Amino acid sequence: MSRLRSLRPALGAAASGLALGALCHPALASALAALLGEAPRRALSLPHLGALALNHLALAAAGLALTAGLGVGLGILATREAAAPWRGGIDGLAAAAQAVPPVVVVALALPVLGFGGPPTLLALVFYGLMPVLRGTASAIEAVPPEAREAARALGLTRGQVLARVEIPLAAPGIVEALRTALVLAVATAAVGALAGASTLGTPVVAGLQNQNMVPMLQGTAGTASLAFLCDAAMLAAAALVRR
Amino acid sequence: MSGLVPGSAGEGSTAPPPSRLRAVRRTARVGAPLGAGLLLAALYGLPVLALAKNRLALGEPVFAATALGPEAHSAAALVVAAALIVRAHPSRRVALAAAALLATALVVLVVGLGGAAADLLAGRPPAARASLASGAWTVLALLGAGLALSVRRAALPGLGAALCAALAVLMVVAWRQGILDALSLAVELRARRGVMAAAIGEHLVLAAGALLLASVGAVLLSLWRRGQGLVGGGLSAVQVVPAVALLGALVALLSGLLRALPALRDLGIGALGIAPAILGVAAYLLLPLWRGLNRALQAPDPATLDAAAGLGLTRAQTLLRVRLPVGAPTLIGALRVASVQSIGLATLGALIGAGGLGRIVFDGMAQFAPDLILLGAIPIVALSLTAELALGRAETAARRRRG
Numbered sequence: 001m002s003r004l005r006s007l008r009p010a011l012g013a014a015a016s017g018l019a020l021g022a023l024c025h026p027a028l029a030s031a032l033a034a035l036l037g038e039a040p041r042r043a044l045s046l047p048h049l050g051a052l053a054l055n056h057l058a059l060a061a062a063g064l065a066l067t068a069g070l071g072v073g074l075g076i077l078a079t080r081e082a083a084a085p086w087r088g089g090i091d092g093l094a095a096a097a098q099a100v101p102p103v104v105v106v107a108l109a110l111p112v113l114g115f116g117g118p119p120t121l122l123a124l125v126f127y128g129l130m131p132v133l134r135g136t137a138s139a140i141e142a143v144p145p146e147a148r149e150a151a152r153a154l155g156l157t158r159g160q161v162l163a164r165v166e167i168p169l170a171a172p173g174i175v176e177a178l179r180t181a182l183v184l185a186v187a188t189a190a191v192g193a194l195a196g197a198s199t200l201g202t203p204v205v206a207g208l209q210n211q212n213m214v215p216m217l218q219g220t221a222g223t224a225s226l227a228f229l230c231d232a233a234m235l236a237a238a239a240l241v242r243r
Numbered sequence: 244m245s246g247l248v249p250g251s252a253g254e255g256s257t258a259p260p261p262s263r264l265r266a267v268r269r270t271a272r273v274g275a276p277l278g279a280g281l282l283l284a285a286l287y288g289l290p291v292l293a294l295a296k297n298r299l300a301l302g303e304p305v306f307a308a309t310a311l312g313p314e315a316h317s318a319a320a321l322v323v324a325a326a327l328i329v330r331a332h333p334s335r336r337v338a339l340a341a342a343a344l345l346a347t348a349l350v351v352l353v354v355g356l357g358g359a360a361a362d363l364l365a366g367r368p369p370a371a372r373a374s375l376a377s378g379a380w381t382v383l384a385l386l387g388a389g390l391a392l393s394v395r396r397a398a399l400p401g402l403g404a405a406l407c408a409a410l411a412v413l414m415v416v417a418w419r420q421g422i423l424d425a426l427s428l429a430v431e432l433r434a435r436r437g438v439m440a441a442a443i444g445e446h447l448v449l450a451a452g453a454l455l456l457a458s459v460g461a462v463l464l465s466l467w468r469r470g471q472g473l474v475g476g477g478l479s480a481v482q483v484v485p486a487v488a489l490l491g492a493l494v495a496l497l498s499g500l501l502r503a504l505p506a507l508r509d510l511g512i513g514a515l516g517i518a519p520a521i522l523g524v525a526a527y528l529l530l531p532l533w534r535g536l537n538r539a540l541q542a543p544d545p546a547t548l549d550a551a552a553g554l555g556l557t558r559a560q561t562l563l564r565v566r567l568p569v570g571a572p573t574l575i576g577a578l579r580v581a582s583v584q585s586i587g588l589a590t591l592g593a594l595i596g597a598g599g600l601g602r603i604v605f606d607g608m609a610q611f612a613p614d615l616i617l618l619g620a621i622p623i624v625a626l627s628l629t630a631e632l633a634l635g636r637a638e639t640a641a642r643r644r645r646g
Binding site: 016033056057062084085088092094095096099100101104107108110111183186187188190191193194195200201203207208213215216219220223224227228231242 | 482488491624
């Protein structure tokens with residue numbers, strides 16, 4: 001029973017995600033656009049929408065993998081004793097990276113990395129790095145010093161303390177940071193459409209250019225739906241980790 | 244960067260503990276040669292300029308050793324000197340000297356690059372372009388990082404701002420003297436000087452307008468005490484809607500509204516342009532501002548509030564004299580996050596005809612002209628970094644005054 005209760009936030013997010021996903025259906029989106037007073041226009045077919053959603057998800061997942069590797073790695077590095085003087089520099093770098101808007105990262109990377117996925121991935125890493133880095137560092141710092149000292153007294157090496165004490169105790173905090181990063185990545189990947197990556201942002205940008213409301217609605221609802229579903233998956237994972 | 248890390252700015256006024264001094268020394272011993280080494284590798288190993296037939300063509304790489312010569316070598320010598328003195332004795336005074344050396348290296352290098360670009364273009368057709376390449380950007384970034392670190396170590400109040408101002412003045416002088424004229428970025432800027440000034444103005448109006456609107460909205464939302472759960476959920480849901488989509492949806496909504504109430508058009512509100520852009524950007528700023536406001540108001544501990552009540556302070560007095568001063572750092576922090584987001588999101592306003600620096604960026608993307616993209620992107624990044632640093636500094640100052 002308690003297990004079900006800990007899964008409740010995940011179920012709520014999943015329900016919102018499914019409702020928004022239903023809104024992507026061509027018939028529903030057209031009906032909503034008509035309700036807003038738009039003239040009926042062509043909607044995006046379901047298979048096309050599905051392909052875009054898959055691509056979007058793959059891009060966001062790749063972005064999350066890069067962000068997680070870099071962010072968690074730097075977070076662990078920043079909390080090592082020897083790295084204490086570098087801490088401010090690492091933190092400042094991540095904050096500066098987040099201050100550059102994703103659309104500007106995409107635009108700047110376009111001439112260097114070309115069209116499509118790579119500039120979008122770079123934007124995702126820039127945007128997600130700081131939350132993951134700060135989340136990881138503060139989760140590791142919150143590990144009680146007694147636990148660390150006890151492990152050292154038992155004769156564990158620094159590496160063993162990290163792997164067997166610090167990371168397991170910090171896991172809920174790290175998963176929480178990754179959840180934020182995943183939702184950010186899913187919402188931000190839509191910007192990649194401006195660099196020609198085929199994501200759920202593509203129908204939005206195309207709709208904006210052709211003044212066609214229906215695909216715009218479908219892309220919007222699709223992105224939000226994906227974000228909620230990913231949030232639900234991470235919430236469920238967090239509930240399982242905490243158990 | 245100093246403002247971003249609590250407790251790192253202005254520490255020179257009190258003697259640092261010995262362990263911290265040791266740490267600084269260790270960082271300097273490893274960091275200074277490492278940074279200088281990377282810089283030299285980028286300066287001599289990567290192309291500093293790219294020479295192209297026109298503004299859209301891919302350029303031929305040009306290296307510092309051939310195109311720059313003495314300027315590259317003297318900049319390199321200055322950087323090595325800075326690294327050596329910092330490595331030997333990382334005191335505050337030495338950090339100040341290192342900052343001066345690095346700033347000089349920066350100026351020498353920029354002037355050298357301008358001259359090299361002019362030499363490269365001499366005798367070529369007017370469409371030819373010389374743009375800064377990967378080596379130059381890497382060196383400039385490393386010099387900037389080195390300067391930031393030295394300024395932080397020197398810990399003199401106002402030094403960072405003074406240095407930025409001095410470098411900006413030198414850039415303007417170099418630009419006026421025509422030293423930078425041959426660089427492709429300067430050519431793009433010369434072609435769009437009027438447009439640039441207008442775009443910066445529009446961008447600031449968009450960002451500030453959205454910030455103002457969202458601040459009013461956040462205050463109003465936090466007044467609705469019983470609906471806080473609902474407000475939190477609603478504002479978080481907005482965050483997962485892609486900004487491009489929200490702006491598009493607002494255009495559709497506004498055009499529907501204008502069809503129903505044509506009188507609104509007389510107020511200067513259009514379905515495209517600045518109105519939906521400000522509304523859309525403000526929607527994303529509501530969450531950080533509302534959350535910051537709530538946290539700031541709850542910052543005083545119950546004992547302090549009890550004491551205030553015991554002194555006979557009214558609710559308004561408690562708010563003004565206790566809750567707001569105690570919560571000020573949190574409030575400024577929320578404002579910092581919101582302003583950085585606002586400046587970034589305002590870029591997307593160009594997609595729905597609101598102008599701003601985004602228009603230059605998107606023009607550059609459409610034409611695939613890298614220097615035009617840079618021309619729009621550099622001021623956006625500069626504005627958002629300035630907001631981040633200045634408000635971060637204010638946040639640290641407010642926190643220190645409190646505790």
